Amino acid sequence: METVSKALSHGGVQGVYRHEAATTRCPMTFAVFVPPQARDGVVPVLWYLSGLTCTHANVMEKGEYRAAAARHGVIIVAPDTSPRGPDVPDEPGNWQFGSGAGFYVDATEAPYAANYRMYSYVTQELPALVAAEFPADMSRQGIFGHSMGGHGALTIALKNPGRYRSCSAFAPIVQPSTADWSRPALEKYLGPDAKAWRAWDACALIEDGHRLPELLVDQGTADSFLDTGLRPWLLREACERAGMPLTLTMREGYDHSYFFISTFMADHIAWHAARLG
Amino acid sequence: METVSKALSHGGVQGVYRHEAATTRCPMTFAVFVPPQARDGVVPVLWYLSGLTCTHANVMEKGEYRAAAARHGVIIVAPDTSPRGPDVPDEPGNWQFGSGAGFYVDATEAPYAANYRMYSYVTQELPALVAAEFPADMSRQGIFGHSMGGHGALTIALKNPGRYRSCSAFAPIVQPSTADWSRPALEKYLGPDAKAWRAWDACALIEDGHRLPELLVDQGTADSFLDTGLRPWLLREACERAGMPLTLTMREGYDHSYFFISTFMADHIAWHAARLG
Secondary structure, X not given: OEEEEEEEEOOEEEEEEEEEEOOOOEEEEEEEEEOHXXXXXXXXXXXXXXXXXXXXXXXXXXXXXXXXXXXXXXXEEEOOOOOOOOOOOOOOOOOOOEOOEOOOOEOOOOXXXXXXXXXXXXXXXXXXXXXXXXXXXXXXXXXXEEOHHHHHHHHHHHHOOOOEEEEEEEOOOOOOOOOOOOHHHHHHHHOOOHHHHHHHOHHHHHHOOOXXXXXXXXXXXXXXXXXXXXXXXXXXXXXXHHOOOEEEEEEOOOOOOHHHHHHHHHHHHHHHHHHHO | XXXXXXXXXXXXXXXXXXXXXXXXXXXXXXXXXXXXXXXXXXXXXXXXXXXXXXXXXXXXXXXXXXXXXXXXXXXXXXXXXXXXXXXXXXXXXXXXXXXOEOOOOEOOOOOOOOOOEHHHHHHHHHHHHHHHHOOEEEEEEEEEEEOHHHHHHHHHHHHOOOOEEEEEEEOOOOOOOOOOOOHHHHHHHHOOOHXXXXXXXXXXXXXXXXXXXXXXXEEEOOOOOHHHHHOHHHHHHHHHHHOOOEEEEEEOOXXXXXXXXXXXXXXXXXXXXXXXX
């Protein structure tokens, strides 16, 4: 693991790191904030998964998470959103597929299956590296994310019951298998059989019996992707049918940007911290 | 004035605006955050001046000022750092002069005098526009900034006694007329006579009798520009000789970046708010 940059911030250390990832067969960059409490021992880890077009840097620069993470004593890890590089198949110009759009799945279709394994990267390879390199208590992990990363957080938590003590999302894609901006990507990564997509779709996972103790979701009412891409009411319906507690708050006038995310970031971190102990 | 973008954030509105500036003879872009308290009447205005290479966007994205501004009910205005455009003389590739490096002076030398009038822009044209377009109480203004913008905040406040009720800075250039990265710019903007530079140099202004009731400065000890470009001890010496109260805090391990600025942003805004009433 190579240190790209390190800076003191809010009493902790904000770093950017790079490593050769075996899972995605390319160098991967990620950001880690270590709060001041980690000087005295291991602290909980909160994973933040970013949305379409993002790298590790968007939330690191605009997410305003460090004050709250330092207050509550949690590590924040922000992975990239896809494999990248000259040897990674891509569709340049398509912001909804390929680079910046890994959708946190393990692709099964050629030529994508060799690199687009963001699910395994985020749930296995990167946690092992974080456990080895940072003062992280891996028995206390939470996960959250935004948009495509909200989809990632929901599906990863649902697929790994008991592993994440807390799961929340900002404006998540709750049913990617039917949304315009994600269905074509699932088809290319996973093949034409829509049944295979259900394992990567939060609403379908809940319908198929996966459960979490509770979910926290915030969604802006002025989000331009609300009606076609996000549709949080589908998650509410799935949770109601499953008897799964969901706190979904519609935030009047907020859009899809980091101006929205940063507004509710401290609330989400406090909510996770209460569950991470 | 044209609205470039507007988004709800932390209960207020973060906007970006553009106008044809008469002072600098080019279109100028600036950012304004209006806190929720402005729905009930005018609120104080706090000017943030940015450093070398920045636009209005750096602090807007990385400064983490909105939570504190919304808590205390102050408008934050972030101007650009220079005139820009195809008709504005520049030295492409020189990050310490021209575009992104206006140094908040009114240039007197050709060909720069026609456009590089950031002092008049920030103290006259833009305040008039802000007063006309936003719920701003112009009798309650404060000013702060970072690096070159810290220099701007200090010199602008010193040159306009009584106009700004509060003045603070993050890692300011306190004596630009002798620092390597600013002296060549002053010479090109103001001519070779070093006496003319004193009117744009915080330490020289204090030596020459300008006074403020108090100053707040934070400076990181791991700032790579500390010894050659910033040298806050020169400001401390000038303030001590003048009997001017200065609260200069050296922040152990912090660098020159927005990771440093954002850490102490809320403290500075609270300090200004207490003085803006």
